[in-house]
Amino acid sequence: MFINKVSPSKIKVFDECKKKYKFKYIDYLKEDFNDTLSTDALQFGQYIHKILEDGVNCTTYEELNAIAKSVRSQFTFGKEKESLTEVSLRNFLTFNKPLTETISTEMRFTVPSPCEGYELNGIIDRVVMGKTGDLLVIDYKTSKRAASKRSLYNDAQMQMYAYAIHKMYDVPIDRVTVAHYYPHLDKFVSIKYPANHVAMFLKDQKGKVWDIRKRKKDDFHPVINRFCDWCGYKDICPAQGADPVKAEKLIETIKAKRAVEKGHYQKTKKSP
Numbered sequence: 001m002f003i004n005k006v007s008p009s010k011i012k013v014f015d016e017c018k019k020k021y022k023f024k025y026i027d028y029l030k031e032d033f034n035d036t037l038s039t040d041a042l043q044f045g046q047y048i049h050k051i052l053e054d055g056v057n058c059t060t061y062e063e064l065n066a067i068a069k070s071v072r073s074q075f076t077f078g079k080e081k082e083s084l085t086e087v088s089l090r091n092f093l094t095f096n097k098p099l100t101e102t103i104s105t106e107m108r109f110t111v112p113s114p115c116e117g118y119e120l121n122g123i124i125d126r127v128v129m130g131k132t133g134d135l136l137v138i139d140y141k142t143s144k145r146a147a148s149k150r151s152l153y154n155d156a157q158m159q160m161y162a163y164a165i166h167k168m169y170d171v172p173i174d175r176v177t178v179a180h181y182y183p184h185l186d187k188f189v190s191i192k193y194p195a196n197h198v199a200m201f202l203k204d205q206k207g208k209v210w211d212i213r214k215r216k217k218d219d220f221h222p223v224i225n226r227f228c229d230w231c232g233y234k235d236i237c238p239a240q241g242a243d244p245v246k247a248e249k250l251i252e253t254i255k256a257k258r259a260v261e262k263g264h265y266q267k268t269k270k271s272p
Contacts, residue, residue, distance in 0.1 A: 003212050007122045008157030011208060015156075016227050020052045021212070022220035023233045027251055028258075031232020040077040045142040047075040048088055048183060049125065052140055054104045055089075056096070056126065064089045088142075088183035095181065095188065099136075101129045114199075115206040124161055125147065135171055136190075137161045137178045146187040147180050153191055162193050171227045173198055 014021045050071050055064045068085060110121040126138040139158065141147075152158060157176040166173045172195070179190035218247045222239035234240045236247040
């Protein structure tokens with residue numbers, strides 16, 4: 001299965017479940033979250049990301065709250081999440097105050113991998129330059145618990161971000177700090193990677209890319225794990241009791257519908 005661009009999310013999904021990887025990145029099926037809990041968590045996370053992205057230069061709660069109100073209708077989540085919004089915004093203002101120059105928010109990147117044959121791409125929430133020229137990469141999080149430093153040390157996403165910043169801004173990897181910030185918890189977890197640690201990660205990643213490439217469509221099998229309850233593909237997953245024949249028919253129906261919609265969109269786009 002050919003793959004020429006690798007993102008942190010692709011590797012993460014492949015590690016979690018090969019079947020989910022196929023559904024998402026080969027069949028291009030959107031996740032269907034039938035349970036309110038999953039939808040709320042996803043939507044609330046996107047909501048907070050949007051506020052902090054647009055409000056990176058805000059200095060008062062009133063300014064941030066105005067942004068929150070202006071984008072609220074774009075996101076759907078329960079009232080129990082509303083109380084976390086004010087806490088998140090007030091914590092963010094305190095956290096944001098000492099930070100110096102923000103050089104990018106929601107930065108899309110594509111950089112060559114040191115391993116031949118593919119590129120690394122992704123989106124970084126925020127990059128801040130310190131007074132000494134060191135760079136801080138911030139990834140906003142809204143999960144219930146903050147990650148440990150040990151967890152961050154082995155985080156594929158943040159290692160890829162560190163490497164990307166190293167290449168894009170021509171700074172040594174040990175001058176790039178990566179961090180998770182949890183505004184609702186007021187937690188900031190950061191780490192710097194030794195250059196050899198990131199090199200080992202990229203080597204390991206190369207092995208996974210080649211593993212994906214050599215697999216045939218039938219070789220992407222489900223893996224039962226703790227993420228299954230949060231998966232948006234449960235209705236078509238054989239590991240969750242879905243009938244393989246019915247699931248395949250459903251997948252083909254979804255693909256056909258998407259092809260029709262895409263064709264209609266392109267036809268409309270070309271019309272004078």
